[in-house]
Amino acid sequence: MGTAERKEREKESRKESIIDAAQKVFFEKGLLLATMEEIAEQAELAKGTLYLYYKSKEDLYLTVMIRGLNILCAMFESIIAEPMPFIATLVRLIDAYTTFYEHHKNYFRMLHFFQMPQFHKQVSDEMKEAGRQVDSRLWNIAIAQLKRGIREGKLRSDIDPAEMAIIFWSNTTTLLLRIDSQLDFWKDRMNVDLQHTLKVSQTLMLESVLTEEGKKEYREFIYSEMRNR
Amino acid sequence: MGTAERKEREKESRKESIIDAAQKVFFEKGLLLATMEEIAEQAELAKGTLYLYYKSKEDLYLTVMIRGLNILCAMFESIIAEPMPFIATLVRLIDAYTTFYEHHKNYFRMLHFFQMPQFHKQVSDEMKEAGRQVDSRLWNIAIAQLKRGIREGKLRSDIDPAEMAIIFWSNTTTLLLRIDSQLDFWKDRMNVDLQHTLKVSQTLMLESVLTEEGKKEYREFIYSEMRNR
DNA sequence: TACAGAAACTGACTTCAAGTCATTCATTCA
DNA sequence: TGAATGAATGACTTGAAGTCAGTTTCTGTA
Numbered sequence: 001m002g003t004a005e006r007k008e009r010e011k012e013s014r015k016e017s018i019i020d021a022a023q024k025v026f027f028e029k030g031l032l033l034a035t036m037e038e039i040a041e042q043a044e045l046a047k048g049t050l051y052l053y054y055k056s057k058e059d060l061y062l063t064v065m066i067r068g069l070n071i072l073c074a075m076f077e078s079i080i081a082e083p084m085p086f087i088a089t090l091v092r093l094i095d096a097y098t099t100f101y102e103h104h105k106n107y108f109r110m111l112h113f114f115q116m117p118q119f120h121k122q123v124s125d126e127m128k129e130a131g132r133q134v135d136s137r138l139w140n141i142a143i144a145q146l147k148r149g150i151r152e153g154k155l156r157s158d159i160d161p162a163e164m165a166i167i168f169w170s171n172t173t174t175l176l177l178r179i180d181s182q183l184d185f186w187k188d189r190m191n192v193d194l195q196h197t198l199k200v201s202q203t204l205m206l207e208s209v210l211t212e213e214g215k216k217e218y219r220e221f222i223y224s225e226m227r228n229r
Numbered sequence: 230m231g232t233a234e235r236k237e238r239e240k241e242s243r244k245e246s247i248i249d250a251a252q253k254v255f256f257e258k259g260l261l262l263a264t265m266e267e268i269a270e271q272a273e274l275a276k277g278t279l280y281l282y283y284k285s286k287e288d289l290y291l292t293v294m295i296r297g298l299n300i301l302c303a304m305f306e307s308i309i310a311e312p313m314p315f316i317a318t319l320v321r322l323i324d325a326y327t328t329f330y331e332h333h334k335n336y337f338r339m340l341h342f343f344q345m346p347q348f349h350k351q352v353s354d355e356m357k358e359a360g361r362q363v364d365s366r367l368w369n370i371a372i373a374q375l376k377r378g379i380r381e382g383k384l385r386s387d388i389d390p391a392e393m394a395i396i397f398w399s400n401t402t403t404l405l406l407r408i409d410s411q412l413d414f415w416k417d418r419m420n421v422d423l424q425h426t427l428k429v430s431q432t433l434m435l436e437s438v439l440t441e442e443g444k445k446e447y448r449e450f451i452y453s454e455m456r457n458r
Numbered sequence: 459t460a461c462a463g464a465a466a467c468t469g470a471c472t473t474c475a476a477g478t479c480a481t482t483c484a485t486t487c488a
Numbered sequence: 489t490g491a492a493t494g495a496a497t498g499a500c501t502t503g504a505a506g507t508c509a510g511t512t513t514c515t516g517t518a
Contacts, residue, residue: 003515007465014466030347035504046468051506115406116342118259122505139419159433162419163426167433170403171396178399181346190368190391197392204396208433236485236494243495264475275497280477459518466513473506482497488490 015053018043022060023067027106031061031113058122062131065114068107069134072100076141086149087217093145094168094202101176112177139165154214164209171201244282247272251289252296256335260290260342287351291360294343297336298363301329305370315378316446322374323397323431330405341406368394383443393438400430 021043025034036057040047054060075096079089101108114131139162146161155164175198178186186192210218250272254263265286269276283289308321330337342348343360368391375390384393404427407415415421439447 007514011466032347036506037504047505048469048507049467052466057505113345113347115410116345118261118342136418159429160421162421163429166404166407166415166421166423166426167400167430170407170430171400174399174403175395177344178395181344186395189365192389192391192395194395197389197395200388200392201396201399204434204437208437240495265477266475276476277478277498278496281495286476461518462516464513464515466511468508468511470509471507474504476502478499478501479497480499482495484493484495486491486493488492 018045018050018053019060019063019067023064026061026064026110030109031057055124055127056122059124059127061110062114062123062127065107065110066130066134068104068111069131069138071104071107072097073134073137073141075100076138080141080145085217085221086145086152086154087214087221089145090149090206091218091221093142094172094206097169097172098176098198101180105180108176109180112173142169149214153211154217156209156211159209168202168205171205172198175201247274247279247282248289248292248296252293255290255293255339259338260286260348284353284356285351287348288353288356290339291343291352291356294336294339295360295363297333297340298360298367300333300336301326302363302366302370304329305367309370309374314446314450315374315381315383316443316450318374319378319435320447320450322371323401326398326401327405327427330409334409337405338409341402371398378443382440383446385438385440388438397431397434400434401427404430 018039022034022039024042025039028034029038034057036047036050039060040050043050050060054063076093079092079096082089084092142165143161146155146164149155150157150161155161175194179194179198183194186194206218207215247268251263251268254268254271257263258267263286265276265279268289269279272279279289283292304325305322308318308325311318313321371394372390375384375393378384379386379390384390404423408423408427412423415423435447436444
């Protein structure tokens with residue numbers, strides 16, 4: 001008889017529906033202002049029940065965040081699944097991260113809120129490991145592509161691909177974070193358009209790691225992209 | 230009679246000694262784990278007294294943070310006070326930020342913890358403005374130097390100096406943050422030395438914004454630095 | 459169908475920390 | 489000296505995370 005299996009499924013879907021509720025509340029209020037009471041209400045459960053499924057508020061938060069990481073991961077995976085010249089893939093990957101920010105701002109914010117080590121006190125080890133898993137997947141995709149670029153002679157071979165990945169990622173991340181929270185400050189007080197700064201920064205980075213051949217392909221790519229509009 | 234003045238001074242020194250206490254506790258525990266009770270104890274005062282001098286825990290935190298910003302500012306100012314060729318000044322400024330991280334880790338952490346917009350709910354407007362003041366001073370120093378570099382033909386004139394400043398700062402900041410919190414992760418799981426990554430990143434950035442003349446001066450500078458060791 | 463035991467759920471309660479405020483204490487100066 | 493002002497106190501209020509003894513619901517068996 002499949003009772004045990006059904007129960008198992010019900011338990012899973014209960015877990016999911018708690019996450020749905022938590023996501024709604026976290027998106028609206030952020031980690032600090034969200035309350036377990038409110039999440040419980042949203043999930044139509046009592047507060048105590050939440051703790052049968054998740055160890056702490058932070059655990060809930062991390063679980064929602066992992067959803068976001070998975071979306072980003074899926075975006076990356078669908079890009080590398082399409083066979084394309086290296087430069088096209090690389091540019092798509094870089095753009096995908098910006099697109100992720102634009103389409104999933106709430107997840108993006110959660111992601112980077114959680115980077116702060118200060119929060120990790122309440123997170124269970126399983127959750128941390130789960131997060132690291134998705135994280136590794138992302139890095140591996142990026143690093144594999146950069147290795148391909150080196151192999152094909154498009155990227156400088158004297159720079160470690162993992163280092164390149166970190167540099168690209170860091171660069172884009174901080175600028176997106178600033179765009180998210182300080183866009184007006186920079187526009188009004190410093191007369192700087194951060195969106196433009198992001199573009200400049202990415203171009204500078206790219207040009208500094210491409211070989212001559214890579215640069216040529218990059219210029220051709222940009223040119224053909226422009227004609228396609 | 231100087232009674233009023235003396236009282237004023239006493240009040241100031243009380244404010245200072247509260248900050249001393251707060252700093253000690255925040256350095257040890259961070260914003261989240263520090264308690265007002267503990268700060269009060271450290272300051273040998275009752276909790277309520279703290280609120281006569283500071284509006285909230287966050288206000289206290291920001292005040293300590295501003296001390297850190299001022300230290301960094303002073304470091305920058307003493308560098309630009311010395312007359313030096315442009316490249317030397319630029320390299321010193323960049324290095325100063327890393328030195329600041331190394332010598333004042335606690336301040337550095339506070340600085341970046343506070344970047345997160347989530348925390349600003351409790352901070353009084355005066356404090357925010359005070360923070361912005363110091364921040365502006367830092368940016369102005371950086372931007373002024375980059376303008377000098379452009380004027381002297383060492384930096385590309387097609388890139389806005391404010392944008393350059395943001396790009397440099399962002400780049401270095403995220404890498405230092407990672408060095409601070411994920412050094413071992415990258416070493417062990419990805420076999421990457423983030424200290425080295427930081428150097429690589431800074432060199433790439435520099436080379437991509439320097440003119441030919443600037444690059445020449447940079448190479449000479451590096452060479453002479455090496456000989457001086 | 460009745461019922462015992464297991465599983466799921468509940469919400470009042472405990473704990474802890476931020477922030478408040480009526481009261482107490484200290485200082486000044488007329 | 490003592491009234492008035494200002495500084496300091498700590499018990500109290502508030503609010504939220506997390507707990508757990510008790511209640512309800514479900515399940516498999518007689």
